Amino acid sequence: MGRLVDGFGRRFRYLRLSLTEVCNFRCTYCLPDGFRKTGPLDFISPLEAERVVRAFADMGVGKVRLTGGEPSVRRDLTHIIARTSAVPGVDKVCITTNGWNLQRQIDGWHEAGLTNLNVSIDSLDPEGFRRITGHDRLGSVIAGLDRALERxxxxxxxNGVLLRDTAASGFDAFAEFVRERPVAVRFIELMRTGDNAEFFADQHVPGAVLTDWLATRGWTRRERELDDGPAVEFVHPDYAGRIGLIAPYAPGFCDSCNRLRVTARGQLRLCLFGELGVNLKDLLEKDEPEALRARIVAALAGKPAGHRLHEANSGDTRQLAQFGG
Structure with missing residues (x-):
């Protein structure tokens, strides 16, 4: 099978597959008023999810991340994990979750084939966590994370979003969090979307506030692996875990892009902050793998060199839950 390479020579080994737009948290930077239904909740089925994963795996993708919204609002998530992990060529099955169901479900997810877990924790202060997410569940989320480590x-x-209100106080707490835990904490620079312009103006701080903090405390940069996401990670001999930064406003951020996205409605997104998408749903419903692969390859010709966030242009992305971040 052919490999997924765009017009700029970037090879794609990593698929982010959204399973739902629904999220049960009300994070200040994404859905401060909670999820609001804007159309039928006719999201991708387990069979369609398997078909799209198989198409990408046939073209060299080995890492699949299941996202949302919040993927664990789907009762069939464990089933989807199992179907994904059974696809030949897929060696990493990941989810990104807010942790709502983590403590109760992590055992089943792991047994179904989950290999990688990303948990969103924006603050290790219980009150700060409640203020950002709208829920007082920090203890349960951390218990679920620790259970994953036990397994x-x-x-x-x-994952934690870098916010002006929590940056300075949060770094020390997260460093202590990874002192004994072999966990990578990655701070994500706040991105402007269609719905958060005022919040962005108030809360955005550059990623340099973190990298400067790390440099003065002896943390050094870790080498990237081929299918890594966009994070730059740092290590320290006194800590079991790592601390990283995802800085979409940094120069050259898009140069090493290695991931493509399929939305919960079966649209191929060439860039998180692009316009529209390429419909795959009709081919997923009919099970036409050759035509599906051909449409994906043809679409890559339209992938831009980079996003336009520097121009305050976030495309048609209203909020990150819409397309899976």
Missing amino acids: GMPAVKV
Whole structure:
């Protein structure tokens, strides 16, 4: 089978597959008013999810991340994990979750074939966590994460959005969090979307506030692996875990892009902050693998060199839950 390469020579080994637009958190930077239904909830089925994963795996993708919204609002998530992990060529099955169901479900997810876990934790202060997410569940989320570590899951990561209100106080707490835990904590620079312009103006801080903090404390940069996401990670000999940064406003951020996205409605997104998408749903419903692969390859000709966030242009992305972040 052919490999997925765009017009700029970037090879794609990593698929982010959204399973739903629904999220049960009300994070200040994404869905401060909670999820609001804007159309039928006719999201991708387990069979369609398997078909799209198989198409990408046939073209060299070995890492699949299941996202949302919040993927665990789907009762069939464990089934989808199992179908994904059974696809030949897929060696990493990941989810990104807010942790709502993590403590109750992690055992089943792992047994179904989950290899990588990303948990969103924006603050280790219980009140700060409640203020950002709208829920007082920090203890349960951390318990679920620790259970994943107990099971020996090889890749457990924490995602936290870098906010002006929590940056300075949060770094020390997260460093202590990874002192004994082999976890990668990655801070994501706040991105402007269609719905958060005022919040962005108030809360955005550059990623340099973190990298400067790390440099003064002896953390050094870790080499990237081929199918890594966009994070730059740092290590320290006194800590079991790592701390990283995802900085979409940094120069050259898009140069090493290695991931493509399929939305919960079966649209191929060439860029998170692009316009529209390429419909795959009709081919997923009919099970036409050759035509599906051909449409994906043809679409890559339209992938842009990079996003336009520097121009305050986030495409048609209203909020990150819409397309899976």
